[in-house]
Amino acid sequence: xSNSLAIETKLLTKIYGSGNTEVVAMRDVSLAVRRGEVVALxxxxxxxxxxxxxxxxxxxxxxxxxxLINGQLVMDGPRAVVDPTAFRREHIGYIFxxxxxxxxxxxxxxxxxxxxxxxxRPGKARQRALELLDYLGVADRAGNMPAALSxxxxxxxxxxxxxxxQPSIILADEPTAALDRSRGRQVMELFAKVxxxxxxxxxxxxxxxxxxxxxxxIYEMEDGVIRPGAGHAHHAMPAEAR
Amino acid sequence: xxxxxxxxxxxxxRFALTxxxxxxxxxxxxxxxxxxxxIIEDATLLVDKAGADLWVVQRGTRGPFAEVSRLPPNxxxxxxxxxxxxxxxxxxxxxxxxxxxxxxxxxxxxxLDWPTDRGEWLPLMAGRPLAQNHYxxxxxxxxxxxxxxxxxxxxxxxxxxxxxSGMIDSGGNGLAFFTALDAQAVQFDxxxxxxxxxxxxxxxxxxxxxxxxxxxxLLDRAExxxxxxxxIPPPALSAVLVRVQPGVDPGAVASTISGxxxxxxxxxxxxxxxxxxxxxxxxxxxxxxFRVLLTIISAIVMAxxxxxxxxxxxxxxALLKLIGAQNRVILGMILQQALVLGTxxxxxxxxxxxxxxxxxxxxxxxxxxxxxxLAVIVLGISILSSLLGMWxxxxxxxxxxxSG
Numbered sequence: 313x314s315n316s317l318a319i320e321t322k323l324l325t326k327i328y329g330s331g332n333t334e335v336v337a338m339r340d341v342s343l344a345v346r347r348g349e350v351v352a353l354x355x356x357x358x359x360x361x362x363x364x365x366x367x368x369x370x371x372x373x374x375x376x377x378x379x380l381i382n383g384q385l386v387m388d389g390p391r392a393v394v395d396p397t398a399f400r401r402e403h404i405g406y407i408f409x410x411x412x413x414x415x416x417x418x419x420x421x422x423x424x425x426x427x428x429x430x431x432x433r434p435g436k437a438r439q440r441a442l443e444l445l446d447y448l449g450v451a452d453r454a455g456n457m458p459a460a461l462s463x464x465x466x467x468x469x470x471x472x473x474x475x476x477x478q479p480s481i482i483l484a485d486e487p488t489a490a491l492d493r494s495r496g497r498q499v500m501e502l503f504a505k506v507x508x509x510x511x512x513x514x515x516x517x518x519x520x521x522x523x524x525x526x527x528x529x530i531y532e533m534e535d536g537v538i539r540p541g542a543g544h545a546h547h548a549m550p551a552e553a554r
Numbered sequence: 555x556x557x558x559x560x561x562x563x564x565x566x567x568r569f570a571l572t573x574x575x576x577x578x579x580x581x582x583x584x585x586x587x588x589x590x591x592x593i594i595e596d597a598t599l600l601v602d603k604a605g606a607d608l609w610v611v612q613r614g615t616r617g618p619f620a621e622v623s624r625l626p627p628n629x630x631x632x633x634x635x636x637x638x639x640x641x642x643x644x645x646x647x648x649x650x651x652x653x654x655x656x657x658x659x660x661x662x663x664x665x666l667d668w669p670t671d672r673g674e675w676l677p678l679m680a681g682r683p684l685a686q687n688h689y690x691x692x693x694x695x696x697x698x699x700x701x702x703x704x705x706x707x708x709x710x711x712x713x714x715x716x717x718x719s720g721m722i723d724s725g726g727n728g729l730a731f732f733t734a735l736d737a738q739a740v741q742f743d744x745x746x747x748x749x750x751x752x753x754x755x756x757x758x759x760x761x762x763x764x765x766x767x768x769x770x771x772l773l774d775r776a777e778x779x780x781x782x783x784x785x786i787p788p789p790a791l792s793a794v795l796v797r798v799q800p801g802v803d804p805g806a807v808a809s810t811i812s813g814x815x816x817x818x819x820x821x822x823x824x825x826x827x828x829x830x831x832x833x834x835x836x837x838x839x840x841x842x843x844f845r846v847l848l849t850i851i852s853a854i855v856m857a858x859x860x861x862x863x864x865x866x867x868x869x870x871x872a873l874l875k876l877i878g879a880q881n882r883v884i885l886g887m888i889l890q891q892a893l894v895l896g897t898x899x900x901x902x903x904x905x906x907x908x909x910x911x912x913x914x915x916x917x918x919x920x921x922x923x924x925x926x927x928l929a930v931i932v933l934g935i936s937i938l939s940s941l942l943g944m945w946x947x948x949x950x951x952x953x954x955x956x957s958g
Binding site for chain 2: 362366369371372397398400401402406408412414415416417421424425426428429430434437457473485
């Protein structure tokens with residue numbers, strides 16, 4: 313089963329502080345995301361969604377538990393089994409609430425930089441960046457700086473950058489919060505399209521319940537504990553993994 | 555893709571202003587070095603240009619520049635008679651400050667030994683050397699005098715017949731060249747009333763001694779010109795300049811003249827060292843220390859600027875790390891920006907300095923070795939000052955990209 317899973321977490325726990333100041337942000341979270349599957353993670357603020365996302369993204373190591381990506385153990389407790397920076401570069405794409413484009417790079421360069429960091433030659437990286445922007449419908453704004461793009465255009469460029477290295481997993485943290493309803497829906501549908509076409513596992517943290525029908529699976533988090541979302545399809549972890 | 559250049563291009567106006575500020579700061583550092591070099595050059599200029607192997611001065615003094623030296627004019631002939639001496643010349647040197655055109659005119663007066671020395675060795679930029687024994691002068695252009703201008707000094711008026719460039723004394727005063735006789739006349743010029751009072755005083759002194767009663771005509775002589783009274787010496791020289799014959803050891807000639815009880819002898823190198831260790835020593839030290847302080851201040855300012863520039867793009871740095879940029883990519887970007895800033899600042903300093911330094915009242919001399927030394931220092935400062943920014947950037951967590 314592991315080989316068909318893009319993401320697998322086992323009993324992930326994250327504790328901040330100690331003693332009287334100890335806060336459990338995430339408790340025994342076990343989750344599996346298949347390749348090509350789009351997962352929504354719902355929950356109120358402070359429920360631990362972002363903590364989970366940053367742990368899976370190898371940014372914020374868990375206190376205990378394991379993370380496997382494409383069947384490979386990458387985090388064993390707080391210890392990284394792989395080089396997190398290199399692994400992120402090759403396997404993980406990120407999209408944030410705000411588009412988070414680099415302000416001193418044009419739309420095309422924001423995508424191109426991710427490719428060059430992964431070792432692409434500048435010429436080929438440029439070509440690939442233009443193709444991605446075209447795929448996302450913003451090729452005509454390739455030379456514009458982020459400040460000259462609308463919120464929706466910025467988010468599309470951010471998606472293009474996240475897709476640049478054909479990651480096996482995509483992590484998105486409230487990617488439609490800054491967009492209107494129709495733009496938000498377009499972005500969510502884009503994730504679904506990308507997940508299916510590129511066979512990537514996608515986790516989207518969202519509050520936007522208007523777009524939930526786009527997702528294959530929905531989970532909810534509360535007080536650091538994850539559970540299947542009511543009324544939607546979901547994948548429970550295999551019992552032996554819990 | 556060069557991230558450093560992209561960032562600079564995005565903030566071009568701010569970066570250009572920052573580089574201009576750094577450039578002006580470095581220009582001051584460069585200028586202080588040039589002033590330091592100029593003081594040394596000015597201090598030794600006369601010693602080098604005069605072309606003397608030996609300087610004969612009053613016994614026990616470090617004259618004629620470091621302190622007053624007075625020698626009798628006939629010393630020139632005594633020195634000329636020493637074996638191994640090719641020629642000896644009078645040297646008169648003093649500083650005066652008069653008023654000309656409603657402004658103070660301060661000049662270092664230098665007497666040339668007419669007719670053997672007419673100033674042919676001077677770097678004339680206009681006019682000619684002295685052509686007569688009196689009433690002509692050659693002025694350095696820093697004095698602001700025009701060719702053909704007539705300058706009243708004491709009882710006489712002197713015509714500017716030549717203009718030199720870069721002839722300055724250790725105090726930064728422009729040099730004016732006269733015949734030795736005219737230089738002495740300017741030095742010992744007294745107003746008519748002072749001369750009359752001195753003659754009356756002489757008469758009074760003569761009245762009080764027996765000689766005036768046994769030889770009354772002496773009383774009349776006492777009231778006459780000083781030059782007509784053998785007991786009063788002619789005006790003194792500041793030094794006697796000696797050139798030794800080819801093949802003769804200047805040390806041997808110096809040893810012979812040093813045996814005389816009324817004079818001291820300095821070689822050319824001695825005289826240079828006396829200048830550097832004497833009148834200019836404190837100025838040299840002060841400027842040197844000031845330059846060191848300015849260099850340190852430049853390093854601190856650059857470090858703060860680079861640190862601030864790094865703080866301004868912490869979000870971008872976190873984002874770059876999040877998408878897989880290694881620390882060396884980020885640190886390389888900061889180091890490159892520091893080097894670009896240092897290089898631009900240095901270039902601006904040099905270009906501005908070329909236009910501004912010639913307007914300074916003292917000479918500012920930029921030597922190749924000093925420019926190279928400063929370039930190396932700027933390179934060092936750029937690297938060191940980027941460390942603070944690099945330290946900050948290295949500590950940025952990719953997590954911070956999510957908090958924006």
